[in-house]
Amino acid sequence: MTEKVTGGCQCGAVHYRIDQALENAHICHCRMCQKASGNYFMPLARAPKAKFTVTRGEIGWFHSSDLVRRGFCRECGTPLVFEVVERDSVNIVLGSLDDPTLVRPTFQCAPHAKMPWFGEFDALEPATDETAWYAAIAPSNHQHPDHDTEKWPPAESRT
Numbered sequence: 001m002t003e004k005v006t007g008g009c010q011c012g013a014v015h016y017r018i019d020q021a022l023e024n025a026h027i028c029h030c031r032m033c034q035k036a037s038g039n040y041f042m043p044l045a046r047a048p049k050a051k052f053t054v055t056r057g058e059i060g061w062f063h064s065s066d067l068v069r070r071g072f073c074r075e076c077g078t079p080l081v082f083e084v085v086e087r088d089s090v091n092i093v094l095g096s097l098d099d100p101t102l103v104r105p106t107f108q109c110a111p112h113a114k115m116p117w118f119g120e121f122d123a124l125e126p127a128t129d130e131t132a133w134y135a136a137i138a139p140s141n142h143q144h145p146d147h148d149t150e151k152w153p154p155a156e157s158r159t
């Protein structure tokens with residue numbers, strides 16, 4: 001895996017860099033991760049806080065407990081990190097990576113809270129043709145691209 005990983009939120013207000021390979025990649029099914037992500041589980045991997053740099057903007061924080069705080073973009077709500085306050089490591093929410101395929105989860109936490117039909121996802125029927133829908137949203141896409149940018153948003157999106 002690459003030694004430098006970048007990522008950020010959907011709107012582009014927050015971007016970050018990790019200067020080493022991520023470790024301990026896993027998915028967590030716990031109820032707090034479900035709520036924090038608005039999803040059925042949260043994919044996470046660890047890096048030392050000293051190797052994690054916010055390169056644009058500022059992370060917003062919510063203490064989901066006295067021990068843990070969760071970082072997100074205040075502008076668009078993207079969940080970005082999870083950290084145990086007293087530890088010297090941070091966990092990155094893997095869907096926010098610029099290339100989420102770089103990190104492959106190797107275990108899962110909190111199976112007691114797992115969706116009972118979690119194992120059936122891969123067998124779900126694909127939707128019927130979505131080409132027209134993706135073509136319709138493409139011209140007004142405000143999502144930050146999956147790489148660092150000098151300026152964001154680009155000037156033309158403000159007109």
Ligand SMILES: [Zn+2]
Nearest residue numbers: 009011073076
């Ligand atoms: Zn954002």
Ligand SMILES: [Zn+2]
Nearest residue numbers: 028029030033
């Ligand atoms: Zn969890």
